[in-house]
Amino acid sequence: MQQKRIALLIDCDNVSHTAIEGVLEELAKYGMVNVRHAHGDWKSEQLAGWVERLHPFGIRPMQQFAYTKGKNATDAAMIIDAMDLLYSKNIDAFALMTSDSDFTPLVLRLQESGFTVYGFGETKNPSPFVSACTSFIYVENLVHTTDAGKALADDQSKKKGRNDLRGDTSLVRLLRNAADQTASDDGWSHLSHVSEYIRNNSSFSVVNYGFKKLGDLIRASELFEIDMRYDGTAMFIRTIRKSATHTVQEVPV
Known part of the structure; x- marks a missing residue:
């Protein structure tokens, strides 16, 4: 199978450098990030943290001078870069790392051309941009730490519990x-079909809830009966109705 080619465009003026390693690791699940462009005014002291990340992660700095004070020239340069890449036909998907909702029209334009758009930004990111992306992950969930023990504790604290998951009505x-x-006629759904349906209808990502796999989130929510089939390699789920017990049931194989 041909590997998906992904272009990562970073708005360094509006997103922290601390999550770049996690972003690249997340994108590696979907394909090869063969274009890595970081946009900003590299004369600015505010980008000092980003400067240290460029060479270790093979990121190409894209200089954009601030011609007019108070105007964000980086946005325009990043949009032009995206459109150039779109017409080059050397890219299969885009990843935008930014916390600026002004890129929402760009996301919609890229998707209209048939491109998947992965979004990465801070929790302050406005909902229009989040919803427009094919999938969106908050970078706070991708920040790495050099302390292994602290990293494990942080991973555990990020995971949403049963009550938190069930309290999220959306x-x-x-x-x-x-x-x-x-669901098929018997009410059971293959998890891969559920995952594909979600991917086609929302910008949802399990990472935002502290999980690495949808199946783990499903188990934690206790909203479904679970049936592991084909020697435990395939998960099937069925909604627990109000008349049934509210404790998750794993059907024996």
Whole structure:
């Protein structure tokens, strides 16, 4: 299978450098990040943290002078860069690392041309940009630490518990709707079909809830019955209705 080629464009003026390693690791799940462009005014002291990340992660700095005070020339340069890459036909998907909602029209334009757009930004990111992306991950969930013990503790603290997951009405509605829409006549849904349905209908990412796999989030939510089939390699789920027990049931193989 041909590996997906991904262009990562970074708005260094509006996102922290601390999560770049986690962003690249996340994108490695989807393909090869063969274009890595970091946009900003590299004469600015505010980008000092980014300067230290360029060479270790093979990122190409794209200089953009601030011609007019108070105007963000970086946005325009990044949009032009994206459109040049779009027409080069050497890219299969885009990743935008920014916390600026002004890029929402760009996301929509790229998707209209058939490109997947992965979004990475801070929790302050406005909802229009988050919703426009094919999938969106908050960079706070991708920050690395050099202390292994602290990293493990942080991973555990980021995971949402049963009550938090079930208290998120948008998440519950998304999961249940995906399961119902992909269910066969017996009410069971293959998790891969559920995942594909979610991916086609929202910018949802399990990483934002502290999980690495959808199956782990499903188990933690206790919203579904679970049936592991094909020697435990395939997960099937079925919505627990109100008349049924609210404790997750794993059907014996």
